[in-house]
Amino acid sequence: MRLLALAIRSLKETYRDPLALGFLLGFPLVFMLLFGSIFSSDELPNFAVGVIDEDNTAMSQAFVDQALPMVPVLEISSYDDTDTALKDLKFGELNAYIVIPPGFGQQVSSNWQGAKADILLNMTYDESDLTISEQLISIINEVTRAFARVEVPVTVTAEPIYVETEINYIDFIGPGIIVFGILIIIPTAARTMVSDKEKGMLARLLTTPAHPTDFILGYSVSLILIAAAQILIIMLAAWLFGLNIIGNPFLAFLVFLLTSICCIGIGMVVASVTRTENQAEPLCWLFAMPLAAISGCWFSIEMMPSYLRAVAYAFPFAHTIDAARAILIRGVGLEAVSYDIIFLAGWAVAIFAIGVLLFRRSMRS
Amino acid sequence: MTSPNDDFAVQTLKLSRKFGDLTAVDGIDLNIKKGELFALLGPNGAGKTTTINMLCCLLKPTGGTARIMGYDILKQPYRVKEIIGVSPQETVISERLNSRENLELIGRTHGMEAAELKSRSRELLATMGLEARAKDQVRKFSGGMKRRLNIMMALVHDPQVVFLDEPTLGLDPQARRAIWEYIGRLKKEKTILLTTHYMDEADSLADRIGIIDEGKIVALGTGHELKNSLLDKQTMVVQAQDITPQAIDKMRAKYAEVEATGNTVVISDKQLVFQEIVGLLHDAGVEVRSAYIKEPTLDDVFLRITGKELRE
Numbered sequence: 001m002r003l004l005a006l007a008i009r010s011l012k013e014t015y016r017d018p019l020a021l022g023f024l025l026g027f028p029l030v031f032m033l034l035f036g037s038i039f040s041s042d043e044l045p046n047f048a049v050g051v052i053d054e055d056n057t058a059m060s061q062a063f064v065d066q067a068l069p070m071v072p073v074l075e076i077s078s079y080d081d082t083d084t085a086l087k088d089l090k091f092g093e094l095n096a097y098i099v100i101p102p103g104f105g106q107q108v109s110s111n112w113q114g115a116k117a118d119i120l121l122n123m124t125y126d127e128s129d130l131t132i133s134e135q136l137i138s139i140i141n142e143v144t145r146a147f148a149r150v151e152v153p154v155t156v157t158a159e160p161i162y163v164e165t166e167i168n169y170i171d172f173i174g175p176g177i178i179v180f181g182i183l184i185i186i187p188t189a190a191r192t193m194v195s196d197k198e199k200g201m202l203a204r205l206l207t208t209p210a211h212p213t214d215f216i217l218g219y220s221v222s223l224i225l226i227a228a229a230q231i232l233i234i235m236l237a238a239w240l241f242g243l244n245i246i247g248n249p250f251l252a253f254l255v256f257l258l259t260s261i262c263c264i265g266i267g268m269v270v271a272s273v274t275r276t277e278n279q280a281e282p283l284c285w286l287f288a289m290p291l292a293a294i295s296g297c298w299f300s301i302e303m304m305p306s307y308l309r310a311v312a313y314a315f316p317f318a319h320t321i322d323a324a325r326a327i328l329i330r331g332v333g334l335e336a337v338s339y340d341i342i343f344l345a346g347w348a349v350a351i352f353a354i355g356v357l358l359f360r361r362s363m364r365s
Numbered sequence: 366m367t368s369p370n371d372d373f374a375v376q377t378l379k380l381s382r383k384f385g386d387l388t389a390v391d392g393i394d395l396n397i398k399k400g401e402l403f404a405l406l407g408p409n410g411a412g413k414t415t416t417i418n419m420l421c422c423l424l425k426p427t428g429g430t431a432r433i434m435g436y437d438i439l440k441q442p443y444r445v446k447e448i449i450g451v452s453p454q455e456t457v458i459s460e461r462l463n464s465r466e467n468l469e470l471i472g473r474t475h476g477m478e479a480a481e482l483k484s485r486s487r488e489l490l491a492t493m494g495l496e497a498r499a500k501d502q503v504r505k506f507s508g509g510m511k512r513r514l515n516i517m518m519a520l521v522h523d524p525q526v527v528f529l530d531e532p533t534l535g536l537d538p539q540a541r542r543a544i545w546e547y548i549g550r551l552k553k554e555k556t557i558l559l560t561t562h563y564m565d566e567a568d569s570l571a572d573r574i575g576i577i578d579e580g581k582i583v584a585l586g587t588g589h590e591l592k593n594s595l596l597d598k599q600t601m602v603v604q605a606q607d608i609t610p611q612a613i614d615k616m617r618a619k620y621a622e623v624e625a626t627g628n629t630v631v632i633s634d635k636q637l638v639f640q641e642i643v644g645l646l647h648d649a650g651v652e653v654r655s656a657y658i659k660e661p662t663l664d665d666v667f668l669r670i671t672g673k674e675l676r677e
Binding site: 013 | 421422423443446447449451453455457459461462466469470471473474475476502518522
């Protein structure tokens, strides 16, 4: 009852404060827009496809030079060997490459002459983007059938590889930006609590029969609700910006929510050791910004020295980004991210316990 | 030590609070009767707010204790919190909530039922003349309106004992009078402990006044009693023209204290006779424009006891 009254108050105060709201939602959205427009090309779906002609017959050359360029969404480029093509695929220059195996010309000729022969093509693609790869397989399939004048589907041997792309896709940057948005809960939580201390509202409410626990739960409930709403909105925005959510969005939501609870705990600790909003806010950023950087919010954590990675993995956010990427991009299930989830949950419980302890003490003084 | 007494709403027993070397409240013994409006009058830093904070269980005393309606502030703080209402010195309201929501926040932390709370808020808003603005966020309110809301929040749960810490601090005279009028209406219904550094506020509102300085109660009584303690000395203020040094000397020979500045002469002694002074001045060739015997104020009381002005 008391708890609810206090929680509802905090919620009202937050959603009626345009600045706080803009900060919570606007900031990450602006980032997403920025990254999204820098790194995603508007011409999508335009598929960059490399071709390696190992058959090297007039027939295969006609396929590469005339048939494939007829498809408007394909950008065809020829490669001499698979190594170069693979490298370009990994760097995100290509969506896929096709190897025309020896015997292709023969197979097509037989079909033209009325004898049914299987046609084989070998395609390697980046599976981190399933929508692209699936469309590509069907496009290649169709264009080959048209070229070979066959009714039966052409066998395209697909070889999916998982490409840990460089910062080239919103798919990669998306989870990092979402986590960055979640980090904003730290100053939000600290501000909510410190402003009550600073303005005397906490003292005033402490002259009523409300218990310290009522306050802490009241803050927590309202902040968790705010965090949940924020995560939903940012995830939705990321999806609208073109983030392909392959895995279970609810599992990703759970990972993000656990991270938010860690953030609320951190905010509570900051609120306990500061007296004014002006002290709390910079302290939060001092903590959140470097952590966002080393946790891989903006670039891959792999290129960092190992000691920094060790620091990053002592905090929740690198785990969140790993888990979120695995779920959203690779579509893995609960089992694959269970370690990260347990780590996040443990961290949330620990930081919350410390926060509650410290904040209760700071209330008494 | 005083024993618990059912007639008293607030009883402090050697109540003390130190902050390091500083003794903010120094062994105060106060007995405030049920239904009484008691004013704690003193300059800034005298220990008024520290006293209030201890009485409403925000601050632990470093010595002594107090009872509110018989409940000990140290042993039964939650019983105390249930029956008190506190209006802090600073205006503590939630700017983003409207006035009704602010009232309901306090009411609900006191465990009030929704229906009861609703009618009570409406009643309070009407009494304080804030009905029309009930749905506006209070950040749009004027200083006086915020101050009124600040007081209403102490009353929403119908407490038995009300603490008003500097209720009219920083308000213009008109807004102050509106609040005085409201506090006057509360009298008798509730026990009220009010702190102020405005002597006219204490004088016009309080049943009894305790003058506090450097953490100690230095004088206690009704406004009348306190001022009557100064009756061993009278002061007369004379406005006149052509005040000559000779005339001043003549006055000095007869009265204990004579001070002349410009066209004003202030004369003080145990007993003053109006006609006598006017006559003396007239004989010395001074033309008296106006003259009056000055009523002692609480300022004078304070000055007499502490040797300091109440307001610097």
